[in-house]
């Protein structure tokens with residue numbers, strides 16, 4: 086009999102890839118987007134999971150509006166902390182395994198090397214606090230739990246999601262004809278969503294539990310990532326470096342948020358390919374979505 090998997094947030098960048106990868110591996114997959122099941126609705130979460138009785142539950146649902154969260158911290162907390170609590174309680178009742186996603190933003194970015202799973206957390210804003218609280222809630226209710234922290238996710242579904250992703254933002258700005266300013270003093274680890282989905286499912290299938298980091302493998306400044314995007318897509322806009330002092334955002338962000346994949350690799354998973362390769366694959370996949378008729 087096929088193993089049953091549930092995916093919450095199934096139309097987000099990562100959710101789409103989890104569904105695809107799970108189906109490819111022979112799972113019977115049920116996915117819900119927010120209009121189907123809002124994870125903030127505890128009674129509904131319990132009802133749908135009791136009815137489905139899956140072996141494994143993936144939570145790709147999240148409130149990801151990092152700057153807006155500073156104006157509406159409750160909304161971030163409801164989805165990212167209490168929503169995760171709802172899932173954890175329901176998984177405990179049905180004996181399902183929870184696989185939950187968290188963020189590099191649980192760290193403050195003062196490290197001089199990629200963050201490891203045991204490093205002390207120190208979130209810098211409302212979104213980051215809500216995500217850390219989600220981790221704590223999941224750990225409070227469940228032992229058979231996998232938490233994957235990731236960073237700078239980009240997947241082809243970002244073309245159509247409310248929040249989009251950095252690649253889509255850059256491609257949109259490139260067609261606007263205006264100079265584009267991007268921070269050069271913040272380092273991230275852009276992560277390709279299909280690979281994140283595949284590596285996470287592999288960890289879950291190998292029965293790993295606890296916290297794992299899965300980042301893209303190539304630490305890079307946002308400015309250099311923008312440059313790589315334009316080179317890969319064949320655009321030549323006016324790209325100018327800026328920095329945190331000149332480009333103020335409502336939320337503070339960690340300046341250095343590369344995550345170490347060492348633990349993942351020690352678990353026997355393949356290292357992530359170079360970012361340039363992932364970006365090329367992304368651009369091909371997005372082209373197929375934009376122009377489905379083109380051969």
Ligand SMILES: NC(=O)c1ccc[n+]([C@@H]2O[C@H](COP(=O)([O-])OP(=O)(O)OC[C@H]3O[C@@H](n4cnc5c(N)ncnc54)[C@H](OP(=O)(O)O)[C@@H]3O)[C@@H](O)[C@H]2O)c1
Nearest residue numbers: 094097098099119123124146147164186188235236237238
């Ligand atoms: N994107 C990044 O750069 C990044 C970086 C680090 C970590 N992460 C983490 O990686 C995971 C996946 O992120 P992603 O990039 O795939 O995000 P995404 O594309 O923004 O997708 C998130 C999905 O969650 C849904 N959602 C929001 N609130 C919900 C709720 N209360 N109940 C049910 N669904 C809800 C959203 O639906 P609506 O569109 O209808 O709101 C959206 O479809 C998240 O845990 C995120 O925190 C992401």
